[in-house]
Amino acid sequence: MNNMKKIIIVLAMAFIIVAIFKVCVSRDTYSKTGYKGKLPKVGAAIYKYDDEFMSYICNSMENDAYGRIALNMNDSQNDQNIQLQQVDEMILKGSRALVINLVQPKAAKAVINKARVANLPVIFFNKEPDASVLNSYDKAWFVGTDSKESGILQGKMIVDLWNENKSKWDKNQDGKLSYVLLKGEPGHPDAEARSKYALDEIKKAGISVEELAQATAMWDDAKAKEKMDGWISKFNDRIEFVISNNDVMALGALDSLEKAGYLSEKKFIPVVGIDAIPNAIKKIKEGTMVGTILNDASSQGRAIIDLVTNAANGKNILNSTSWKITNNKYVRIPYVTIIKDNIDVAEQAYK
Missing domain, CATH: 3.40.50.2300 (Response regulator)
Known part of the structure; x- marks a missing residue:
């Protein structure tokens, strides 16, 4: 009986460890793809995972990244200091490009300074940096909407x-x-x-x-x-x-x-x-x-991955894409008014 209890306990612990491991890699397409060493690494930081709208952008990014880049996403837990530490770690781990959803828009300058030292392109999204900061680095761009x-x-x-x-x-x-x-x-x-x-x-x-x-x-x-x-x-x-x-x-x-x-x-x-x-x-x-x-999360996610994939491969960010850029810095995704009469437009966007 004691041996049976031990076996049950061991199996239960193994199940928990496997579950934890799955959670840990669930936002790491580098682990999912099996292309280790072949796909360019891209590090991404999201201001907080439990923002519902951001979860839809993240899902879109993961879907479009599969088989194209080794995307590693990090939860910044709505803490700018944590996010800046994550940027340092992503650079140390060999990321060839960065994707940043800022906790605080004013922190864009600090992120750019880190990216510049490492000579890495950086795509900001959702929270727009000040134009003067974005223009201070020729490898920085923004994907998002016009507020x-x-x-x-x-x-x-x-x-x-x-x-x-x-x-x-x-x-x-x-x-x-x-x-x-x-x-x-x-x-x-x-x-x-x-x-x-x-x-x-x-x-x-x-x-x-x-x-x-x-x-x-x-x-x-x-x-x-x-x-x-x-x-x-x-x-x-x-x-x-x-x-x-x-x-x-x-x-x-x-x-x-x-x-x-x-x-x-x-x-x-x-x-x-x-x-x-x-x-x-x-x-x-x-x-x-x-x-x-x-606010088209699906299109934003696709645009982010299209641009950062090109950037990580040393290509023009718009190479083989249909996205339009303004002022050499901004890819804007248009908004659409939704009322009961055209609710199908919104439903289609989330399919």
């Missing part, structure tokens, strides 16, 4: 939706759109641009607005729910629109509104976000969320 465009499209979408539903959504019939705004992290280029340009478009359309409140929720659903709970308690029926810098925060706000009974037809409060993640698409189909802006 201004997402704000403009969100603003135009709000204008159209408000004009179509004003009789129902203008609760006190004062002609004003009374809103609350959920912002991403303070100083983040996307958060600032999305907020500014969305509101600018609404005002340009001649719609009077009243800001009841705005707050930072750090792109997080739980923080957004907490903010929304407080606003419902404070403003009650005065809230006529919830504008969110991303879908994750929008979903947190929806959770709060649903629990407070504000998603029924008579008390409905419209919510819009940005990214068009699958959970938001589902809510739009259900009619509990009214719109979002597609």
Whole structure:
């Protein structure tokens, strides 16, 4: 009996070790491919793995990297010091190019200094470095979107939706759109641009607005729910629109509104976000969320891998690709407005 128990314990420990090993290499296509020594090594650092939108970009990158480069991705755990250490380690391990999703955009200069010393190309993505920093190194590029465009499209979408539903959504019939705004992290280029340009478009359309409140929720659903709970308690029926810098925060706000009974037809409060993640698409189909802006994670992942594969092989970054570059530095992926009428566009992007 004792021997049987020992065998069971040994087998259980072996299973756990194998499971851990699989987790450790799950973001390392160098280990997956079996092309050891033949594919160029590329080191990537992601600001944090548990960001839902970033997970879709990471999946796209892994799929497109397979058999082309030995991609090793690292979780920077939302800590810039950890990320800079990871950059050093990736360089020491023989990476021939770097892919960096910055924790803090201001850290781009430090990353470039490290890449320059090692004479390595570096592709930044999602969080855009300052133009002067990007232009300071001839082997640095950015793949991502134009934050201004997402704000403009969100603003135009709000204008159209408000004009179509004003009789129902203008609760006190004062002609004003009374809103609350959920912002991403303070100083983040996307958060600032999305907020500014969305509101600018609404005002340009001649719609009077009243800001009841705005707050930072750090792109997080739980923080957004907490903010929304407080606003419902404070403003009650005065809230006529919830504008969110991303879908994750929008979903947190929806959770709060649903629990407070504000998603029924008579008390409905419209919510819009940005990214068009699958959970938001589902809510739009259900009619509990009214719109979002597609931030095409799949295309961004493909563009990143296409460019870094060329860079790691010493080729022009656009070699044999269809991507367009502006100012010799930027590959921009366009946003798309998503409402219930064209929800299939967003669904197709995540297939």
